[in-house]
Amino acid sequence: MVKKAITIALCAVLAAACASKAPGPSTSADGGEKKKFVVGYSQSNNAEPYRAQLNLQLQHFMKKYPDIELLPIADAKQSSATQVSQVQNFVTQKVDALIVSPTEPAPLTAAVEQACQAKIPVIVLDRTVNTDCYTAFIGGDNVLIGKKAGEEAVKLLPDGGNVVELRGIMSNQPQIDRDKGFREAIAANPKIKIIADREGKWLKEQATPIMQQWLAQHEKIDLVYGHNDPMALGAYLAAQAAGKAEQIKFIGIDGLAIPDGGIRAVQLGQLSATFIYPTGAEEAAETVNKILHGQEVEKKQVLGTTQVTKDNAAELYKKYDLSGQG
Numbered sequence: 001m002v003k004k005a006i007t008i009a010l011c012a013v014l015a016a017a018c019a020s021k022a023p024g025p026s027t028s029a030d031g032g033e034k035k036k037f038v039v040g041y042s043q044s045n046n047a048e049p050y051r052a053q054l055n056l057q058l059q060h061f062m063k064k065y066p067d068i069e070l071l072p073i074a075d076a077k078q079s080s081a082t083q084v085s086q087v088q089n090f091v092t093q094k095v096d097a098l099i100v101s102p103t104e105p106a107p108l109t110a111a112v113e114q115a116c117q118a119k120i121p122v123i124v125l126d127r128t129v130n131t132d133c134y135t136a137f138i139g140g141d142n143v144l145i146g147k148k149a150g151e152e153a154v155k156l157l158p159d160g161g162n163v164v165e166l167r168g169i170m171s172n173q174p175q176i177d178r179d180k181g182f183r184e185a186i187a188a189n190p191k192i193k194i195i196a197d198r199e200g201k202w203l204k205e206q207a208t209p210i211m212q213q214w215l216a217q218h219e220k221i222d223l224v225y226g227h228n229d230p231m232a233l234g235a236y237l238a239a240q241a242a243g244k245a246e247q248i249k250f251i252g253i254d255g256l257a258i259p260d261g262g263i264r265a266v267q268l269g270q271l272s273a274t275f276i277y278p279t280g281a282e283e284a285a286e287t288v289n290k291i292l293h294g295q296e297v298e299k300k301q302v303l304g305t306t307q308v309t310k311d312n313a314a315e316l317y318k319k320y321d322l323s324g325q326g
Contacts, residue, residue, distance in 0.1 A: 037068045037097065037292045040090035042083050044103040044127065046075040048202050049230055049261065050254045050277070051101070054126075057281035058099075060322055065289045071095070078169070078201070080107035087111040091118050097288050102127045104171045121291045125284050128173050136287050138280040138301045142177030145275050145305050149178070149251050150185025152273045152307065153192065153223055156249045160191020161222030164214050166200040166207050166231040178227045178253065195221070200231040207234030215242050223249040229262035229274055230254075236270050245270075253277050255308045257320035267313045276316065278303040 041058065045051055055073050062070045074090075076083035080103045090098050091114055098115050100122060102108040109130040115122050116133035126139045153163065163186070168175035179197075186192045196214055200207040207226065214221060215238060224239075226232030232252030239245040255262045255276035262274035283301055290297050308316055 035067060038071060038093075038095050039068055039097045039099065039288055040071050040074070040086075040093065040095040041099040042074045042076060042086040042090070042101070044076050044083065044101045045078045045202075046073070047077070048228075049256060049258065050202075050228060050279070053256050053258060053261075054101070054279040054281050057279050057322060058284060061282045061285035062288075064285065068289060068292065076103050078103055080104045083108060084111045087115060091115050091120060094118075095120060096292055097121045097123065099123045099125050099284055099288065100129075101125045102129055104169075105129050105173055106171075121288075123284055123287055123291075125280055126174070135291060136297050136299055136301060138283050138287065138303070140174075140277050140280075140303045140305060142174045143181040145253055145277060146178035146181025146183075147185045148181075148275055148305065148307060149225060149253060149273075150182040151188075152251055153182070153186055153225060153249075154189050156251075156272055157189070157192055157222055160189055160193070162193055162195045162218065162220050163223045163225055164211075164218075164221055164235075165194055165197035166210065166224065166226040166235060167197055168200070168202045168227045168231075170199050175227055182225060200226070200234070202228050202231065204230035204234035204237075207231035208238045211235035211238035212242070215239065215244060221248055223251065226250070226252045228252060228254045228277075229256065229265060229271065232262075232271055232274075233260075233265055236265075255306070255316065255320075257317045257322075263308050263313050263317045263320070266308045266310060267317075269310075274308045276306045276308065276320070278305070 043051055074086040083103050088111055098120050105128050112122055112129045113131050113133050121135040124134050124137045198210050224235045229252035232250045236245055236250050239248050249272045252262050252271050252274040255274045257263050265271040266274055280303055287297050
């Protein structure tokens with residue numbers, strides 16, 4: 001009980017330190033107002049197309065604020081140990097604000113609290129940490145997105161069928177939530193069965209050989225649910241090579257407006273549907289700007305989603321495509 005009391009007290013102190021951070025213009029050594037704020041960002045894995053796009057969008061939207069400098073984005077390459085070191089380095093550099101997209105929640109918690117203790121505003125982007133000692137969280141509702149994917153699966157398989165599920169990194173909260181929402185939704189039709197599921201680590205190149213194995217092991221697969229578009233498309237490539245792509249439905253998540261992204265894949269008929277998972281880049285840039293200029297921000301900003309279909313794909317691609325903007 002004593003240990004628990006100490007832990008609760010420590011969390012309270014950290015939360016108070018975080019809350020006591022009075023956002024506003026930093027001062028230079030001579031007491032004048034800084035002309036430039038410096039922001040660090042630790043990204044979980046640049047190799048994922050979604051995260052590469054997030055990086056590009058964040059750099060784009062940060063240009064709206066000339067007095068804010070976004071340092072070169074640190075790539076954790078799916079390593080929590082690397083990411084902890086990156087966050088600690090940003091704390092040592094005394095950045096004016098820190099953005100973190102955690103690889104895993106638990107390992108990053110102490111590092112985020114360290115930044116909080118140093119009175120550095122922290123924006124947790126897309127993935128959560130196990131503490132409330134941050135300034136703002138920005139991300140999608142992954143349970144809801146998983147549920148919508150499950151509802152679409154029920155529509156695509158009215159008579160039931162066999163589903164295989166390509167999951168993200170098993171310790172990632174988005175993976176847990178997307179699985180939960182999907183399973184809750186398909187329970188509406190007991191004839192829909194998940195006959196296999198595997199960790200695909202969010203990567204297309206991981207998904208293709210997994211799907212090849214499933215095609216060899218299972219006589220009938222009716223639908224593939226990928227926790228992101230690259231994995232769904234990796235499965236599609238395997239099915240296409242086996243001459244079975246036309247017999248299987250594919251659902252993904254992300255809906256990126258890039259040439260090899262989910263929106264285009266729906267247009268091409270490779271995916272039956274995908275769901276926009278907003279990067280939160282524009283909201284992150286705006287939130288950082290507000291914090292650094294002493295304005296209030298919402299602590300939890302949950303972003304919506306839109307289902308991509310053949311009917312709205314062209315419109316959504318145009319809406320989210322930033323390739324023509326400087």
